[in-house]
Amino acid sequence: MKYVIQVNEGPYNHEASTSALNFVRAALDAGHEVFRVFFYHDGVNNGTRYTTPPQDDLNIVNTWSELASKHELDLVVCVAAAQRRGIVDEGEQSRNGKDGNNIAPGFRISGLGQLIEGCVQADRLMVFGD
Amino acid sequence: MSDVKNFLYLNRRAPYGTVYAWESLEVVLIGAAFEQDVSLAFVDDGVYQIMKGQDTSGLGIKNFSPTYSALGDYDVQKIYVEKESLDARGLTVEDLLDLKYEDEDDDWAEKDSIKVVSAEELAKLMDESDVVLSF
Numbered sequence A: 001m002k003y004v005i006q007v008n009e010g011p012y013n014h015e016a017s018t019s020a021l022n023f024v025r026a027a028l029d030a031g032h033e034v035f036r037v038f039f040y041h042d043g044v045n046n047g048t049r050y051t052t053p054p055q056d057d058l059n060i061v062n063t064w065s066e067l068a069s070k071h072e073l074d075l076v077v078c079v080a081a082a083q084r085r086g087i088v089d090e091g092e093q094s095r096n097g098k099d100g101n102n103i104a105p106g107f108r109i110s111g112l113g114q115l116i117e118g119c120v121q122a123d124r125l126m127v128f129g130d
Numbered sequence B: 001m002s003d004v005k006n007f008l009y010l011n012r013r014a015p016y017g018t019v020y021a022w023e024s025l026e027v028v029l030i031g032a033a034f035e036q037d038v039s040l041a042f043v044d045d046g047v048y049q050i051m052k053g054q055d056t057s058g059l060g061i062k063n064f065s066p067t068y069s070a071l072g073d074y075d076v077q078k079i080y081v082e083k084e085s086l087d088a089r090g091l092t093v094e095d096l097l098d099l100k101y102e103d104e105d106d107d108w109a110e111k112d113s114i115k116v117v118s119a120e121e122l123a124k125l126m127d128e129s130d131v132v133l134s135f
Helices: A016-029 A041-047 A060-071 A079-085 A090-096 A113-121 B020-034 B044-050 B083-088 B119-128
Strands: A002-007 A033-039 A075-078 A107-110 A124-128 B006-011 B037-042 B078-082 B100-103 B109-112 B114-117 B131-134
Touching: A002 A016, A002 A041, A002 A113, A016 A033, A016 A041, A016 A060, A016 A124, A033 A041, A033 A113, A041 A060, A041 A075, A041 A079, A041 A107, A060 A107, A075 A079, A075 A113, A079 A090, A079 A107, A079 B020, A113 B020, A124 B131, B006 B020, B006 B044, B006 B119, B020 B037, B037 B044, B037 B119, B044 B078, B044 B083, B078 B083, B078 B119, B083 B114, B114 B119
Parallel strands: A002 A033, A002 A124, A033 A075, A075 A107, B006 B037, B006 B131, B037 B078, B078 B114
Antiparallel strands: B100 B109
């Protein structure tokens, strides 16, 4: 089965992102395809490399980055949601005149069309959030 | 992308207090460009999203309810509201925005977009949808 995943909550306030990670790992292990993971609402906060949890805490952002690198996952952060919440890549930095960027490795910023396209292309959408 | 799927946007939350309602509407508007078969459903506190006479002047937050009236222009013609959710809140369809679309198969006659359905009918609609985006 070809999945598209939507993550609607940030990494630490809510279990949604961890559940999505576990689901993606299990789906890949079972031989399914993950077409795209789309981060929306506060879910965009999963995509900042400045996240620095205590050492005995799971670094959820790094876990996404590592999983993306290992399985060539397409991790997409919604641009409109990211702009509201201060998630910035080099392109957004230059477009909006910011003094830096914070996008984590393996993530890219793009539009909501990426979510819709994922829904069209995939067999099933899985939404993680409240 | 020639295949058309049935998209159901399920709106469950009050319009203000959290950003879900507004960011859901943003997905609907962007998604309209993909020419899919789109339905919206409003359940639980989500029914407040399409109430008439919203005034956010005391909140300092944009009143985005006029945007729902533009949905007809985006070819969104099917808007379902769960009867049980209306009943539980003492609301009727008269309390909701008068949402219309123009039916191109009927000489562009203006028709009501909103249809009140039971929880059972809504469950069936969800079951029949290819994609359910839940907000």
